[in-house]
Amino acid sequence: MKVLLVGDIVGSPGRAWFKAVAQxxxxxxxxxxxxxxAENAAAGNGITRALAEELLGAGADLLxxxxxxxxxxxxxxxxxxxxxxxxPANFPExxxxxxxxxxxTALGPIGVVSVLGQVFMAPAxxxxxxxxxxxxxxxxxxxxxxxxxxxxxxxxxxxxxxxxGRAACVFGTHTHVQTSxxxxxxxxxxxxxxxxxxxPAEGVIGRQLAPVLKKFTTGVPAKFEVAGGPAKxxxxxxxxxxxxxxxxxxxxxxxxxxx
Numbered sequence: 080m081k082v083l084l085v086g087d088i089v090g091s092p093g094r095a096w097f098k099a100v101a102q103x104x105x106x107x108x109x110x111x112x113x114x115x116x117a118e119n120a121a122a123g124n125g126i127t128r129a130l131a132e133e134l135l136g137a138g139a140d141l142l143x144x145x146x147x148x149x150x151x152x153x154x155x156x157x158x159x160x161x162x163x164x165x166x167p168a169n170f171p172e173x174x175x176x177x178x179x180x181x182x183x184t185a186l187g188p189i190g191v192v193s194v195l196g197q198v199f200m201a202p203a204x205x206x207x208x209x210x211x212x213x214x215x216x217x218x219x220x221x222x223x224x225x226x227x228x229x230x231x232x233x234x235x236x237x238x239x240x241x242x243x244g245r246a247a248c249v250f251g252t253h254t255h256v257q258t259s260x261x262x263x264x265x266x267x268x269x270x271x272x273x274x275x276x277x278x279p280a281e282g283v284i285g286r287q288l289a290p291v292l293k294k295f296t297t298g299v300p301a302k303f304e305v306a307g308g309p310a311k312x313x314x315x316x317x318x319x320x321x322x323x324x325x326x327x328x329x330x331x332x333x334x335x336x337x338x
Contacts, residue, residue: 080186080321082224083332084250085115085139085314086257089278089285090123090305093312094134097277100312100334101138110316112184113138114191114224116252116274117164118145123278123285123305125150128157131164140182141165143193145228145253146201148176167195167228169209178209179216186321189224189247190217194238196229196253206234207241214245222247222324224317229253232272239270247326248317250274255284257313257331267325275313280335282306309336 083104088097097115104110117134120126125147134142142164149155158166158176168178181190192213194206210225217223223246227235235251242249244266250273251258257275264270278285283306290301312334318327 080112080184080189080319081110082189082248082317082319083110083113083314084224084248084274084317085113085312086274086276087116087119087145087252087255087278088134089119089255089276090121092305092307092310093276093278093285094120094130094137096310096312096334096336097134098137105138111186112140112182112189114141114143114189114226115139115277116145116226116228117142118147118150118228119278119285121151123303125154127151127154128161131161135163140184140189141180141191143191143226143228143252145193145226146195165191165193167193167203168213169194169204169206171204179213181217181221188218188221190221191224191226192217193226193228196227196231196234198229198231198234200230206238210238210242220324222319225249227251232258235272239264239268243268244325247319247324248329250315257333259331261315261329261331263326263329269315269317269326269329271315271329271331274315274331275333277312277314278310279306279308280311281308311335
């Protein structure tokens with residue numbers, strides 16, 4: 080089984096390009112399943128039930144979220160009905176939403192868990208303990224993919240080793256910048272520190288350049304709108320042998336829209 084992992088989908092450009100690339104890869108048999116981070120899908124901040132259903136209908140088997148989970152008003156009332164969407168498992172106890180999910184694919188089930196980092200991030204429970212609890216919800220024979228939505232590379236790498244041999248893949252999201260360290264860890268877990276992003280290829284991590292430069296050069300607050308122009312999809316493709324829970328390979332991928 081080949082699973083496409085998709086970096087943070089940003090706004091309508093990211094959604095449209097995700098749909099085009101995912102359906103092309105699935106139709107060509109290049110991948111068999113898709114997991115995407117969708118926490119920036121709604122104008123770059125959060126997601127709605129309608130957009131989650133749109134992405135699931137466009138080819139995603141499972142969606143993960145992050146620190147912008149509640150960016151859209153009312154989503155806390157909707158997330159409970161989205162069984163293939165997971166919010167970070169280390170949000171406080173009692174927070175709505177699934178902390179683990181399993182999707183059935185033509186080549187067998189896959190599972191997903193998401194956690195937030197603690198370094199340079201808003202307060203969250205310990206991700207190492209939270210991911211252990213979330214993994215118990217997934218049957219032992221199901222390959223599990225863990226999204227570490229975090230800022231610090233060291234924290235992501237540490238979680239990769241913490242889960243080595245227990246997860247099929249540990250992948251980082253959040254920075255919107257793809258890293259070049261895709262590897263198979265000693266215990267058979269595929270790992271990459273950050274998938275990158277899916278959205279505008281120009282600007283600053285998916286945002287219009289001018290307001291970002293204004294904020295950096297003057298300190299004056301500015302609204303960071305989603306950029307336009309050609310889009311890109313960044314992520315990775317992980318191969319899991321049939322009947323196995325460990326990875327055979329991982330490679331970073333990038334698909335750029337012709338402008």
